[in-house]
Amino acid sequence: MELVNQILGLLAYTFVIAVGLAVIGIAILYVVDVTQTTHAIRRNYPVIGRFRYLFEELGEFFRQYFFAMDREEMPFNRAERSWVYRAAKGADSTVAFGSTRDLSRAGTPVFVNCAWPTLGEDAAMPQLVTVGAGTCRQPYSTERMFHISGMSFGAISRPAIQALSNGARMAGCWLNTGEGGLSPYHLEGGADIVFQIGTAKYGVRKPDGSLDEDHLREIAEHAQVRMFEIKLSQGAKPGKGGMLPGVKVTAEIAAVRGIPVGEDSDSPNRHVDIGSTTELLDFIERVREITGKPVGFKTVIGAHRWLEDLCSEAAARGPTAGPDFITVDSGDGGTGAAPMPLMDCVGLTVRESLPLVIDILTEAGMRDRVKVIVSGKMIIPSAVAAAFCMGADFVVSARGFMFALGCIQAMKCNQNTCPTGITTHDKRLQRGLVPVDKAERVKRYQQQMETEVGMIAHSCGVSEPRHLRRYHCRVVQANGRSVPMDKLFPYPKAASKQATA
Numbered sequence: 062m063e064l065v066n067q068i069l070g071l072l073a074y075t076f077v078i079a080v081g082l083a084v085i086g087i088a089i090l091y092v093v094d095v096t097q098t099t100h101a102i103r104r105n106y107p108v109i110g111r112f113r114y115l116f117e118e119l120g121e122f123f124r125q126y127f128f129a130m131d132r133e134e135m136p137f138n139r140a141e142r143s144w145v146y147r148a149a150k151g152a153d154s155t156v157a158f159g160s161t162r163d164l165s166r167a168g169t170p171v172f173v174n175c176a177w178p179t180l181g182e183d184a185a186m187p188q189l190v191t192v193g194a195g196t197c198r199q200p201y202s203t204e205r206m207f208h209i210s211g212m213s214f215g216a217i218s219r220p221a222i223q224a225l226s227n228g229a230r231m232a233g234c235w236l237n238t239g240e241g242g243l244s245p246y247h248l249e250g251g252a253d254i255v256f257q258i259g260t261a262k263y264g265v266r267k268p269d270g271s272l273d274e275d276h277l278r279e280i281a282e283h284a285q286v287r288m289f290e291i292k293l294s295q296g297a298k299p300g301k302g303g304m305l306p307g308v309k310v311t312a313e314i315a316a317v318r319g320i321p322v323g324e325d326s327d328s329p330n331r332h333v334d335i336g337s338t339t340e341l342l343d344f345i346e347r348v349r350e351i352t353g354k355p356v357g358f359k360t361v362i363g364a365h366r367w368l369e370d371l372c373s374e375a376a377a378r379g380p381t382a383g384p385d386f387i388t389v390d391s392g393d394g395g396t397g398a399a400p401m402p403l404m405d406c407v408g409l410t411v412r413e414s415l416p417l418v419i420d421i422l423t424e425a426g427m428r429d430r431v432k433v434i435v436s437g438k439m440i441i442p443s444a445v446a447a448a449f450c451m452g453a454d455f456v457v458s459a460r461g462f463m464f465a466l467g468c469i470q471a472m473k474c475n476q477n478t479c480p481t482g483i484t485t486h487d488k489r490l491q492r493g494l495v496p497v498d499k500a501e502r503v504k505r506y507q508q509q510m511e512t513e514v515g516m517i518a519h520s521c522g523v524s525e526p527r528h529l530r531r532y533h534c535r536v537v538q539a540n541g542r543s544v545p546m547d548k549l550f551p552y553p554k555a556a557s558k559q560a561t562a
């Protein structure tokens with residue numbers, strides 16, 4: 062009996078020690094997690110957040126039993142997200158064994174490799190592209206091809222903007238403010254900035270919703286602000302203005318936007334003072350005259366006859382009239398919040414609309430002067446390279462850079478509960494996003510993107526991505542066979558020079 066008691070005592074003693082050690086271990090992990098600055102999820106959810114990484118690791122081995130395959134998640138699949146994460150972390154960007162991409166799936170771009178790819182020593186630095194040459198007092202030039210698309214202060218958090226602005230400066234790319242106005246955090250990093258004038262004109266609005274020219278002039282006085290983008294529409298919600306739920310309208314955001322605290326902030330469906338191509342051209346000229354900087358507009362394309370009218374009218378006004386750039390957003394673009402019918406069913410994707418816009422400008426003889434920026438699910442090198450084949454001058458991304466900041470596609474952007482601190486103003490959750498660390502990731506993602514788009518260009522035998530042409534890319538059709546992009550979207554006659562360059 063005594064022996065049994067001794068054994069029980071020993072077991073109890075061991076149990077207490079084991080529990081004590083476990084508690085100490087958890088406490089140590091807790092402290093390690095809340096004090097480290099690299100992983101937002103572990104910082105925000107100490108200890109239990111580690112299971113995400115464990116499951117991610119185990120998913121490699123168990124995915125065929127429990128998890129979706131690499132290419133099945135939406136809007137971005139695991140393979141695409143993993144590429145961004147690896148690029149942002151500066152990890153090995155190679156993958157093993159073979160492609161998990163279904164190369165016979167309709168819409169897949171296949172690049173036409175050249176028998177004699179470009180040698181490393183023959184690779185060219187990207188060209189310097191100037192926007193607004195000959196039309197404004199301060200044109201803007203940049204060599205960078207891949208930039209940060211508009212995400213407003215409000216839709217995304219202070220630390221997210223700080224990380225983007227510092228990362229953009231380090232990478233040399235621009236940061237678009239989105240429609241929420243210019244905050245000190247956009248300026249903080251010293252990056253080039255594109256100021257977006259949304260339909261509510263946040264940051265440059267008079268109480269009646271019209272343009273406040275004095276405020277606009279003040280914004281233009283910042284040397285960092287390089288261009289102005291008039292937002293007509295956004296791919297995720299064509300015909301609907303920006304929507305910021307009241308829960309995200311903090312005092313600081315309200316002050317930057319010039320609106321009441323805590324109330325839903327819904328922008329009008331269009332600029333109240335722009336209801337025709339004539340008014341758009343007038344507005345562009347007005348903003349360019351006040352700011353002295355390049356001015357363009359952002360739109361998702363649905364109907365497109367108006368664009369042809371705009372070009373004819375601009376041509377009639379003279380060689381310096383019209384936009385300096387057009388940003389073409391895709392019908393499947395992202396957003397902080399949008400109604401599902403608009404998100405799912407309205408507006409063309411850039412796979413169709415980008416060549417259309419390029420060809421309209423070419424036919425109108427405006428292609429050289431009007432630069433084309435494109436956005437829409439271009440978060441990996443093949444998507445960006447395909448955009449250059451179609452004829453884009455620049456590619457911008459919002460969600461690609463969100464992944465670089467640590468986004469895990471929790472899709473809570475409209476609820477103020479983003480677990481990675483990117484789209485929330487909850488201070489506790491923002492703690493996870495340490496701007497200094499994430500700025501490095503933004504820089505590395507931008508740089509790795511340009512490097513790997515360059516690899517595709519070199520494989521096709523051209524010296525840099527902007528030399529890619531439609532015939533360098535084939536697009537897989539429903540029957541599994543690919544068709545050259547220049548057969549799907551033949552170059553207009555006016556572009557024959559470009560097509561054979």
Ligand SMILES: Cc1cc2nc3c(=O)[nH]c(=O)nc-3n(C[C@H](O)[C@H](O)[C@H](O)COP(=O)(O)O)c2cc1C
Pocket residue numbers: 210211212213216217238239240241257292294295296303359390391393394395396397436437438439440457458459460461474484
């Ligand atoms: C959180 C979030 C906020 C956004 N805010 C704006 C905005 O203020 N103005 C705008 O024109 N587009 C906004 N967008 C759209 C993006 O700028 C971009 O056009 C679209 O997401 C497509 O690019 P992507 O596929 O790389 O995300 C936002 C997108 C996201 C995800």
